[in-house]
Amino acid sequence: MVVDGxxxxxxxxxxSLLGHWILWEFLTVITCGxxxxxxxxxxxxxxxxxxxxxxxxxxxxxxxxxxxFQYIGYNIMQFLLLVVTFGLAYPWTHKMILRWQTKHQLxxxxxxxxxxxxxxxxxxxxxxxxxxxxxxxFLASPWAYCWLWCYQYSHTHVDHSSAE
Numbered sequence: 153m154v155v156d157g158x159x160x161x162x163x164x165x166x167x168s169l170l171g172h173w174i175l176w177e178f179l180t181v182i183t184c185g186x187x188x189x190x191x192x193x194x195x196x197x198x199x200x201x202x203x204x205x206x207x208x209x210x211x212x213x214x215x216x217x218x219x220x221f222q223y224i225g226y227n228i229m230q231f232l233l234l235v236v237t238f239g240l241a242y243p244w245t246h247k248m249i250l251r252w253q254t255k256h257q258l259x260x261x262x263x264x265x266x267x268x269x270x271x272x273x274x275x276x277x278x279x280x281x282x283x284x285x286x287x288x289x290f291l292a293s294p295w296a297y298c299w300l301w302c303y304q305y306s307h308t309h310v311d312h313s314s315a316e
Contacts, residue, residue, distance in 0.1 A: 155205075156310045160259060164202030172198055193220045196253065205260050218256030226252050243274040254308055268307030276300040 153160045179187040200216040230245040247270045254266035280300055283293035
């Protein structure tokens, strides 16, 4: 991934992630499933703690500062909007969650923003869906799916208006 011309590097290891997953699963079992709500944000924090700009100092200045209760609130809002609109609001609700996630990501103390549009996401989502339903078009679905994710990454930038 490249953010505003700076290549992003990740230095996490599978062993470290596995250790976290084992701990998270153990905590989920002993809390009768309640800890499962904290895992997505914990995973985001783990990812960002291992992310930094290539050629700059390490990831000690990178972090995710969102919290689980905000995440749950956004997901409840997304669920309700999707139920009310029979799923048609997906690009808008997905954009809403991407903006929340991105604004809580800091790489080397640079806060990120997401400026993609729901319409841009809608067009790409429709192409992905078409590759799944048109006969033999499924052969193109991995590339269409990558195209959808590239849209997200190409609309992630450093927020120059934040004063951190």
